[in-house]
Amino acid sequence: MRETFIDTTSALLAEDPRTALVLADISAAAFAPAAGEHPDRVLNVGIREQLMVGVAGGLALTGLRPIVHSYAPFLVERAYEQLKLDLDHQGVGAVLVSVGASYDRAAAGRTHLSPADVALIDTLHDWTVHVPGHPGEVPALLRAAVAAEGSAYLRLSVLHNDRPRGGDGALQVVRDAGPGAPLLVAVGPVLDAALAAVADLAVTVAYTHRPRPFDGAGLRALAGTEVILVEPYLAGTSSRVVSAALADRPHRLLALGVGRAELRRYGSPEDHTGWHGLDAAGLRRSVSRFLEPALVPAGG
Template identity: 60%
Template sequence: MDTMRDRLAPVLSGLLDEDPRVAVVLAEIGADGFADALRRHPDRVINVGIREQLLVGAGAGLALTGMRPVLHTFASFLVERPFEQVKLDLGHQGVGAVLVSAAASFDWPAGGHTHMAPGDVALLDTLDGWTVHVPGHPDEAETLLRHAVAAGDDKVYVRLSVQSNAEARPVDGAHLTTVREGRRGVVVAVGPMLDAVLDATRGLDTAVLYAATVRPFDAAALRRAVRAAGADVVLVEPYLAGTSTAAVGEALHDVPHRVLGLGVGRRELRRYGTVDEHVAAHGLDAGSLRERITGFLGGAAGV
């Protein structure tokens, strides 16, 4: 199966042909995939080199002229390194862009900590007005990329990963979907965490909701699930643990509830290892998730 990132250049190249507003801004990473698009649209495929602050600044400048810029590089270089430009050039100036990242939390362990970004979504949470998509399958990534580019002039972050669920789910860029109904607790699986969550909760009487879009957070869907399954909520996210606990708290502000946020820990793992080894070390494999979920829900989960 191809990866989410494999869909990026073909989808954006097609959109460049279809929509004269679309522009793609790169910082060397991924440039080879746009060679044909560059020949067709030399004024709308721009490679700024390894200058990530300029990447965001140039995108903002294009947006100020009425273009719909799509900016792409690794998450650590797209959100963390040029955060001041994301905050000011886009946010303060009131213009939008589509930021499409790769490498996720630890997709390239050999790159070391400089190429890991488990805090990217939490960092964007300090800013106002961002839509955040976290697809769990290449088909979902393609759908959400198209949705993001078509989203007027909004600020949108699309977080791509080599981690993927076995099958795509219907996604609309806004809503949580119910994958499994239950009466004793709610587990919200984000993006590529769904398969592990389904394995971890097999045989348990828990509801499983799927989120491929986490900002804005679908409070109404969570409230419906809580009414049916009880007010114990477990979040399983492929980035910094607890990133969306505040969103759950806001959704359930008038409902007594407990919430457990599972995800990537804050401790830096300094051995390179593999993606699967990082997943296990952070307790995000199915066996570890089952232990942590049942430990939180206790006897309420049922079997």
């Protein structure tokens, strides 16, 4: 996804003189050719993430459309105050693009982990959040975000599904188990594991790469009594929007994602996926426990 983002952003800088890019050293070498061609619109502020967002806010005030890029914890957590003040409070927008996701760089330690980034963005006003599930989804999402107004956050990861799904972010039914079946909503790169987890269960599976704004109308059209939410970041991040969409209906919600407890381990992204129960086996255990009453045969 990172390479696709670099290629797409470089093309946007060449195509649209309104586009700018602000970096804080991360990916600066990869953008060196673009910086050579557009030195007034590709700015590297060094390892100063708060300044990076402040500069983006200033560029936006001049009418440019800034893309701001770094690792998720540096871009969202470290510079949160600047997102709040230099973008939201000033009434201007930018496109934030992160790498690292929840634990892609687990070998680098806790400084590079950011399972709470989407939850933090959710405290800001009217942001669009995209969590692509495949590199092939990135170009269209980035181009649409740059062409739009307001602020957007694209969360890139080394983890991905086997193929792109595309779409505008409305819930896509990937597996239909029929009316009244439990509904599992998978966000971004957790789709393949979710499909494997319920392969032999009567569970409808829907996919989205856009948790904000969440497709509440699509959820209402698909949901029965049991809803399972699987997200690749902090567990429960989208619980409030799911519950709000179904506020007038009796329902049960299981929210799965990255746990709140700090594991204090290194390992690989795949290791952390398993430790947080987001691999197929872990999801199967959680879903089976949740659905156990519904899975008992009638009269059993």
